Amino acid sequence: MHALDQLHPLTERIFWLPADSRTDRPMLGLVVGNRECLLIDAGNSPAHVGLLRNAIQAQAMAQPTCLAITHWHWDHVFGAATLNLPSYASQETNRILQVLATLDWGDAALDQRVADGLEIAFCRDMIKAELADRSQLQIVTATTTIEQQLTLDLGNCAAELIVVGGDHAHDSMIVYLPSQAVVFLGDCIYDDLYHGSRRLTTSQLFPLLERLLALPADYYCASHHEQPLTRSEFEAEAQLLRHIGTIVSQLGPDPEAILTQISQQLATPLTEDHHEIMQAFLAGLALPEVKSIY
Ligand SMILES: [Zn+2]
Numbered sequence: 001m002h003a004l005d006q007l008h009p010l011t012e013r014i015f016w017l018p019a020d021s022r023t024d025r026p027m028l029g030l031v032v033g034n035r036e037c038l039l040i041d042a043g044n045s046p047a048h049v050g051l052l053r054n055a056i057q058a059q060a061m062a063q064p065t066c067l068a069i070t071h072w073h074w075d076h077v078f079g080a081a082t083l084n085l086p087s088y089a090s091q092e093t094n095r096i097l098q099v100l101a102t103l104d105w106g107d108a109a110l111d112q113r114v115a116d117g118l119e120i121a122f123c124r125d126m127i128k129a130e131l132a133d134r135s136q137l138q139i140v141t142a143t144t145t146i147e148q149q150l151t152l153d154l155g156n157c158a159a160e161l162i163v164v165g166g167d168h169a170h171d172s173m174i175v176y177l178p179s180q181a182v183v184f185l186g187d188c189i190y191d192d193l194y195h196g197s198r199r200l201t202t203s204q205l206f207p208l209l210e211r212l213l214a215l216p217a218d219y220y221c222a223s224h225h226e227q228p229l230t231r232s233e234f235e236a237e238a239q240l241l242r243h244i245g246t247i248v249s250q251l252g253p254d255p256e257a258i259l260t261q262i263s264q265q266l267a268t269p270l271t272e273d274h275h276e277i278m279q280a281f282l283a284g285l286a287l288p289e290v291k292s293i294y
Pocket of ligand 1: 071073168169187
């Protein structure tokens with residue numbers, strides 16, 4: 001188990017602060033170039049930013065000088081105003097952040113949005129747990145938007161910001177560090193939580209996995225995983241997703257037949273993970289149950 005309040009080295013230039021599921025804090029990444037220090041995702045609150053700053057200081061490292069935001073979800077952006085850095089996000093991320101900035105984040109308004117199907121209960125509960133007092137909460141947009149791809153020169157270290165989309169959030173952007181052979185995925189490989197039952201679609205996920213695996217990377221950092229995945233661990237996760245997604249698309253909405261097929265083909269006992277992935281692909285066979293305002 002990695003200490004949650006410490007930065008952990010991944011490569012010579014890359015460090016990561018672990019995710020904390022208690023209030024849905026995502027993993028934060030730090031890329032130390034010779035000139036610039038790039039932070040990947042802004043954290044879910046001023047307190048999360050404070051934890052990061054303290055961890056950086058404790059290791060006598062440089063504070064971040066720029067920020068990349070992987071997608072619009074609250075846990076990746078609520079710390080951005082506190083950081084107050086030159087920042088990068090996809091055009092869609094910024095469009096949605098503009099909408100979020102106009103919303104009332106008080107308890108009553110948040111509860112109402114959940115009742116209206118515009119916010120999900122899980123995020124509401126986590127927002128309340130992370131930020132009891134939201135009277136000072138400010139949501140800011142990124143200072144630079146990216147249409148498809150942008151390469152930053154951090155000083156002897158390039159960072160490629162690539163908009164990839166996906167089921168989880170259609171505005172998702174990854175950060176690829178070629179010299180370090182590391183990819184920060186944000187949440188792009190996860191399921192969609194915002195349109196009713198959690199959904200995955202083969203049409204979005206399969207090409208995305210292919211695109212990610214085509215990058216010559218040794219490590220893949222998914223924001224809510226406990227630690228960065230090695231290439232072979234990521235390949236195994238991708239393989240499982242593709243396997244179950246393919247069976248669901250072949251057999252259609254027949255959970256029993258699907259589960260039998262999964263256990264036969266994988267030759268392992270079924271886990272909760274298998275069930276969840278199957279349910280998400282089953283939900284993905286139909287159109288979304290809920291229309292998002294975003
Ligand atoms: Zn997310």
